[in-house]
Amino acid sequence: xxxxxWNVNSxxxxxxxxxxxFDAARPDLALLQETKVVPEQxxxxxxxxxxxxxxACGEAGxxxxxxxxxxxxxxxxxxxxxxxxxxxxxxxxxxxxxDLRVASVYVPNGTQVGSERFAFKLAFLDRLRSHVxxxxxxxxALIVGGDYNVAPTPLDxxxxxxxxxxxxxxxxxxxKLRALLHLGLYDAYRIGEPxxxxxxxxxxxxxxxxxxxxxxxxxxxLSPQAADRLETCAIDRDVRAARAPSDHAPVWCSxxx
DNA sequence: ATGGTGGCTTAGCCA
Numbered sequence: 001x002x003x004x005x006w007n008v009n010s011x012x013x014x015x016x017x018x019x020x021x022f023d024a025a026r027p028d029l030a031l032l033q034e035t036k037v038v039p040e041q042x043x044x045x046x047x048x049x050x051x052x053x054x055x056a057c058g059e060a061g062x063x064x065x066x067x068x069x070x071x072x073x074x075x076x077x078x079x080x081x082x083x084x085x086x087x088x089x090x091x092x093x094x095x096x097x098x099d100l101r102v103a104s105v106y107v108p109n110g111t112q113v114g115s116e117r118f119a120f121k122l123a124f125l126d127r128l129r130s131h132v133x134x135x136x137x138x139x140x141a142l143i144v145g146g147d148y149n150v151a152p153t154p155l156d157x158x159x160x161x162x163x164x165x166x167x168x169x170x171x172x173x174x175x176k177l178r179a180l181l182h183l184g185l186y187d188a189y190r191i192g193e194p195x196x197x198x199x200x201x202x203x204x205x206x207x208x209x210x211x212x213x214x215x216x217x218x219x220x221x222l223s224p225q226a227a228d229r230l231e232t233c234a235i236d237r238d239v240r241a242a243r244a245p246s247d248h249a250p251v252w253c254s255x256x257x
Numbered sequence: 258a259t260g261g262t263g264g265c266t267t268a269g270c271c272a
Contacts, residue, residue, distance in 0.1 A: 009272085010264055034272085036265070062265070109272050117271085149272090167272095204262040204272095247263080247272085 003029045003102070004252035005145035005220055007201075010036040011067070015043055017242050022050060025236060027252060028071050029097055031104035031145040035065035042067065059090040066090055066104040066146070070097045081105075083127035091124070094135075100226070100255070101135065105146030113170050121149065125176035133183050135223075141255070142223035144185065147201075147248065149217050150177045152187065155197050156216035168215055186227040188220040188253045189235070200235055201248045209240060218251050229255040 004027040008014045011032065022030070035042065035056060042056035053074050058065040068074055074095045081092040094103035105128065110121035128144075135142055150173045154160035163169045181187065189198065199214025208214065222230060233253040240249045 013264065034264095063271080111271065206261055208262095 001029065001098070001100070001257055002027045002252055002254045003031070003100075003143055003145065003220065004250050005031040005033070005104070005147075005218055006250035007033040007106070007147040007218060007246060007248035009034050009246040009248065011065075012037055012041070012043060013244070014246055015046070017239070017245060019046055019050075020242070021236065021239055021250060022047070022052075025250065025252065027069075029100075029102060030067075030069040031102060031143075032067040032069065033065075033091075033104060033106035033147045035067050037062050037065055055093065055095065057090045057093045059088060064090045064106055066093045066106050068093060068095055068097070068102065068104055072098045081124065081127050082131055084123065087124075092128075099141060101138070101140050101142045103135075103142075103144045103146070105144060105148070107147060107149045109149050110167050110173070113165065113167055118167070118170075122172060122176055125150075125173070125180065129176070129180045129183065132180060132185070136183055136185075139225060140223065141226040141229065143188075143226050143253075144221045145219070145251075147218050148177060150174060151215045151217050152177050152181075152219075155195065156199070158197075158199065158213040158215070163215075168217055181221065184224060185221040186224070186230075188222050188227070188230060188233040189216070189251065191227065191230060192233055198235060199237075199249075200251055202240055204247050218248055220251055220253050222253075226255060231256060 200218035
C-alpha cells in the first residue's frame with residue numbers, strides 16, 4: 001500500500017501537475033495540504049475518474065485546506081485538531097482507510113519567529129502532540145503525514161548555521177517536533193536514510209531550487225505498528241522541477257498489506 | 258538589508 005503526503009499549494013492552480021503526478025505515482029492514499037479551496041470547489045471529478053474517494057476540508061475564504069484521497073473507502077472521518085475552540089483553520093483531518101488510521105496535517109508556517117502566528121504554530125504542535133498521544137493508545141497502524149513546517153535536524157536544512165533560529169528551524173519548533181516523535185513515532189524517511197541530507201521544500205524565490213537550498217519539512221510519521229510494515233520511503237523531488245510546480249515535493253512510503 | 262516569488266483575492270496576507 002502506497003501512502004503519500006504533498007503540500008500542493010492550491011489544488012486548482014496545481015491540477016495539471018497533480019494529475020500528472022497521480023498518474024505516474026499511483027498512490028493508494030494521498031494526504032494533501034494547502035489545497036486553498038472550499039470543499040464545494042475542490043476539483044474532485046478528475047480524481048474520482050481515476051478511482052479515488054475524495055474528502056476535502058476547507059475554510060471560508062479558501063485558505064489552508066487539507067484533503068484525503070484514497071482508492072479504498074474513507075471512514076470514521078474527523079475534522080479539526082482538538083484543543084482550541086477558536087481555531088477554525090482547515091489544517092487537520094483524520095480517517096480510517098482499510099486497517100490504517102491516517103491524518104493529513106498542515107502545521108501553521110509561523111510567519112516570523114516571535115510573532116503571534118509563531119505562538120499559534122507552537123501551540124498547534126502542542127495540540128498535535130496531545131491528540132497523537134491519544135491516538136497511539138489504540139496501538140493501531142497510524143500515519144500522521146503532512147507539512148509540519150519544521151525541519152528536525154541539521155541534515156534537513158541546506159545550511160544549518162545560516163538558518164539556525166529562523167522560521168521552520170528554530171530550536172523551540174524543533175523541540176516540539178521532537179516531543180511529538182518521542183511519543184513513539186518514526187520519521188519514515190529517516191528509517192531508510194539516516195544520514196543523507198534531503199529536502200522536500202524549496203523557496204520559489206531566487207536560486208533556491210537550482211542551488212538545492214531546501215528544507216525537509218514534510219514528514220510521514222509512523223506508529224510502531226505502521227513502521228513495522230514499512231518497505232520504502234522516498235521524496236519525489238523531480239515534481240519540483242515541473243512547470244508551475246508546488247514549492248513542495250511529494251513524500252511517499254509503502255507498507256506491506 | 259525587509260528585497261526576492263507565488264496564490265488568493267483585490268492591496269494585503271500568508272507562505
